[in-house]
Amino acid sequence: MRKQATAAAFxxxxxxxxxxxxxxxxxxxxxxxxYKGPAFKKGHRVSDSDxxxxxxxxxxxxxxxxxxxxxxxxxxxxxxxxxALSGPGVVFSGAPSEGKLALRASYxxxxxxxxxxxxxxxxxxxxxxxxxxNNAWVKMxxxxxxxxxxxxxxxxxxxxxxxxxxxxxxxxxxVKLFNPLKVRLIITGDEVYKGLVQERFKAIVEKKIxxxxxxxxxxxxxxxxxxxxxxxxxxxxxRDTDLIITTGGMSVDPDDVTKAGIQGSFETIHxxxxxxxxxxxxxxYHKNTSIIGLPACGLFHETxxxxxxxxxxxxxxxxxxxxxxxxxxxxxxxxxxxxxFPACPFGKSG
Numbered sequence: 642m643r644k645q646a647t648a649a650a651f652x653x654x655x656x657x658x659x660x661x662x663x664x665x666x667x668x669x670x671x672x673x674x675x676y677k678g679p680a681f682k683k684g685h686r687v688s689d690s691d692x693x694x695x696x697x698x699x700x701x702x703x704x705x706x707x708x709x710x711x712x713x714x715x716x717x718x719x720x721x722x723x724x725a726l727s728g729p730g731v732v733f734s735g736a737p738s739e740g741k742l743a744l745r746a747s748y749x750x751x752x753x754x755x756x757x758x759x760x761x762x763x764x765x766x767x768x769x770x771x772x773x774x775n776n777a778w779v780k781m782x783x784x785x786x787x788x789x790x791x792x793x794x795x796x797x798x799x800x801x802x803x804x805x806x807x808x809x810x811x812x813x814x815x816v817k818l819f820n821p822l823k824v825r826l827i828i829t830g831d832e833v834y835k836g837l838v839q840e841r842f843k844a845i846v847e848k849k850i851x852x853x854x855x856x857x858x859x860x861x862x863x864x865x866x867x868x869x870x871x872x873x874x875x876x877x878x879x880r881d882t883d884l885i886i887t888t889g890g891m892s893v894d895p896d897d898v899t900k901a902g903i904q905g906s907f908e909t910i911h912x913x914x915x916x917x918x919x920x921x922x923x924x925x926y927h928k929n930t931s932i933i934g935l936p937a938c939g940l941f942h943e944t945x946x947x948x949x950x951x952x953x954x955x956x957x958x959x960x961x962x963x964x965x966x967x968x969x970x971x972x973x974x975x976x977x978x979x980x981x982f983p984a985c986p987f988g989k990s991g
Contacts, residue, residue, distance in 0.1 A: 653702045656695050660687050666715065666793055667739040670698050679739055683716060704793070711797045715740040718768075718790040718800050725804045726762075726770055726788060728812020740793075744772075744786040746779045749854070750816040751956035758810035765803040767791045772814065774989040778853070778952040779816060786814055817956040819854045822883040826860035827873055829890040829899045834864040841940055842888040849947065853955045855884070865890060870902025874932070878906065884931045884954060891921045891936040899934055907932055911962045915969030916988070919946025926959060943980045946972075949988040 664687065670680035680698060681691070687703070695703075708714065713721075716737045723733040723742045732747045746752070754775040763769055772786035779785060790800065807813055826846055832838040840862060847857045858880070863869050870887070877885050890899030900923060904910060910925040912934075918941075923934025931954050938945050949968060953960050971990035 653704060656692060656700055656703055660689055660692070664703065666704070667737075668695075668698070668700065669739055708794065712794050713790075713797055713800055715790045715793050715795065718795045719788060721800065721804055722768060722770070722788045722790065722807070725807035725811075726786070726813050728815030730816025730818070731785060731812070731814045737789075741787050741789045743784045744788070744814060746781055746783045746785055746816050748816065748818060749780050750778075750818045751952050751958075752777045752779045752785055753812075753815050753817060755810055755813045758807075758813050762803060762807055762810075762813065765806060766799045767795050768800070768803040770813075776949075776953060776988075777983060785816070817958075819952075819955045820883070820957055822850070822855040822955055823858050823881060824850050824855050824884045824886060825858050825877040825880070825882050827870065827877070827885065827887045828860060828862045829865060829870060829887060829902075830862075831865045831896065833889075834862050842935075845939060846886055846888065846935070849951060850884075850886075850955075853952060855955055858882070865896050865898050867898040867902040867905065870899060871905030874903065874906040878927065878930055882930055884933065886933045886935060887923075888935045888939065889937055891923060891934050903932060903934055911965055914946050914965040914972075916946040916949065916965075916972035916974075918942045918974060922946045922950075922965075924950060924960065924965065931959070942974065942976070944974060944982040944987060946988075948982065 664681050664683060666683050667679040668681040669677065671677045680694065719737050719740060719742045720735065723744060727733060727744055730747050730750055731744050733742050733744050752773065752775065754772055756775055759770060759772065768788070768790055770786055770788040826843060828840060828842050833840050843860050850857060861873060863873060874885060887899050887903065890897040900912060903923060903925060907925040907927045909927070910923060912923045913920060914922040916922065918938035919936065921936040925932045933947070933950070935947055939947055946968070950960060967990060968988055971986050971988055974987045977985065
């Protein structure tokens with residue numbers, strides 16, 4: 642159903658008298674279960690052959706625009722809205738469709754949404770914007786948000802208020818570039834070190850980090866020896882390492898000593914997170930190097946807290962204790978088969 646315009650901005654004519662006039666807006670056709678989209682684009686000049694289709698669409702009358710001073714057509718308004726909402730890494734086309742414009746990522750990265758500002762923007766009259774979730778890992782040209790003016794013709798004063806607010810809170814949307822991090826991996830566990838259990842963590846970790854543009858520089862398997870773990874962490878710290886990942890040894894068993902090994906080198910450590918799977922997750926920082934202690938759940942679950950925190954580290958962020966706590970709302974993975982992440986609610990509140 643098309644929206645109503647301000648009465649003074651247009652006049653209504655019967656469709657039979659519309660031949661030769663130009664359509665004032667994209668006209669949507671809905672064929673249930675088959676199609677929804679513009680049947681006629683704004684500016685299309687109506688011909689005799691169009692009349693039957695318009696009538697089948699239920700269009701008995703058409704609008705002829707007569708814009709007054711202080712009135713803005715939806716297509717012009719949405720271009721201004723999209724420009725005000727878009728920050729670094731966010732682009733949009735110059736051709737609105739049915740009054741809407743999609744904001745897209747101009748490169749792969751981490752989407753950042755000023756959630757509070759977006760909410761308040763949508764309180765302004767006759768405008769709207771809807772987006773995907775904050776901290777989403779996005780690909781080039783992926784849709785991030787969409788905006789439009791609600792009426793066919795919006796009052797300039799209403800439009801300016803919304804645009805002014807968006808500019809004052811710039812950027813409401815931006816995409817942070819992923820950095821080519823140098824990653825080193827420490828796999829712990831006597832059972833793996835002694836060859837009693839096949840090592841499987843390296844392939845999992847390497848697949849996930851390389852998907853974000855990081856590189857695995859080297860890896861090593863160590864026994865459950867906290868001093869040896871500390872020694873190798875210090876070695877990796879001396880080798881121009883952006884991120885150290887340890888796997889295993891993070892639970893409450895007496896043989897799980899990886900956390901103690903990390904504490905020998907890192908002073909800033911956040912241990913535990915309100916996320917399942919991933920409650921015994923460790924995150925720490927030492928100067929310019931981050932460290933992740935990945936619990937054994939990473940072997941058995943396709944998606945864990947690792948998938949929520951890793952993109953933020955690669956984008957140059959340093960999540961802290963509060964960030965880990967905020968993941969609690971939405972932090973329960975439902976273990977869907979097949980896994981649909983990231984097209985699911987897991988981790989979306991953070």
